[in-house]
Amino acid sequence: MTSDLRQDLINAARQFYQLGWMVGTAGNLSAKLEDGSFWITASGKSKGQLQENDFVRVSPQGEVLESPHPQNRPSAETSIHQAIYSLFPQANACYHVHSVEANLVSRFTEGEILPLPPLEMLKGLGVWKENPEVVMPVFKNYLEVPRIAQEISERFSATPPDVPALLIVYHGVTVWAESTEKAQHYIELTEYIFRYIVASHQLSL
Numbered sequence: 708m709t710s711d712l713r714q715d716l717i718n719a720a721r722q723f724y725q726l727g728w729m730v731g732t733a734g735n736l737s738a739k740l741e742d743g744s745f746w747i748t749a750s751g752k753s754k755g756q757l758q759e760n761d762f763v764r765v766s767p768q769g770e771v772l773e774s775p776h777p778q779n780r781p782s783a784e785t786s787i788h789q790a791i792y793s794l795f796p797q798a799n800a801c802y803h804v805h806s807v808e809a810n811l812v813s814r815f816t817e818g819e820i821l822p823l824p825p826l827e828m829l830k831g832l833g834v835w836k837e838n839p840e841v842v843m844p845v846f847k848n849y850l851e852v853p854r855i856a857q858e859i860s861e862r863f864s865a866t867p868p869d870v871p872a873l874l875i876v877y878h879g880v881t882v883w884a885e886s887t888e889k890a891q892h893y894i895e896l897t898e899y900i901f902r903y904i905v906a907s908h909q910l911s912l
């Protein structure tokens with residue numbers, strides 16, 4: 708069971724790496740187990756060639772429970788995954804990638820939000836509305852990652868997001884879902900929406 712989930716993360720990371728969304732060790736992926744602990748990519752690993760021992764299993768509080776290599780450290784952004792699993796108990800996977808488009812759309816944010824175009828693809832993110840007017844929450848990219856996690860916890864506790872995704876400005880997107888398969892879809896969908904936004908600005912639409 709645990710090894711299956713890591714295999715899902717390995718396969719997703721390889722695909723995202725090939726798409727240019729996890730180059731130079733960027734990004735981190737995690738999947739939650741039934742006891743609430745989660746496997747997360749160890750910090751600084753090449754995401755195109757992960758192996759099962761390139762992960763760390765951490766508790767919901769962030770303690771390392773299992774580390775197949777003694778030198779493995781949990782992702783530097785583990786606190787964001789912890790915040791997401793704590794805020795959304797139904798989430799079983801949390802994926803974070805860095806695409807060029809996520810950084811380009813950072814230019815089109817309006818304070819704490821990125822307005823999303825009313826695309827059919829939003830249905831894939833759970834938005835079942837005609838001509839939806841929804842936004843993606845945007846967070847500042849503090850050097851101290853726990854500070855980003857704290858702001859995510861505070862804002863989402865007060866106001867649940869329209870979509871299961873958030874953008875850290877000039878950094879990348881994070882999505883969460885009930886399964887690793889859905890988290891992969893959500894990354895593909897958010898990246899599609901980012902490409903659309905970038906293209907529409909290029910066309911001055």
Ligand SMILES: CSC[C@@H](O)[C@@H](O)C(=O)COP(=O)(O)O
Nearest residue numbers: 731732733734735750751782783
């Ligand atoms: C290419 S550096 C990117 C990191 O600073 C970070 O943002 C990231 O996504 C990967 O950190 P990691 O600690 O490997 O999970």
Ligand SMILES: [Zn+2]
Nearest residue numbers: 734784803879
């Ligand atoms: Zn990152």
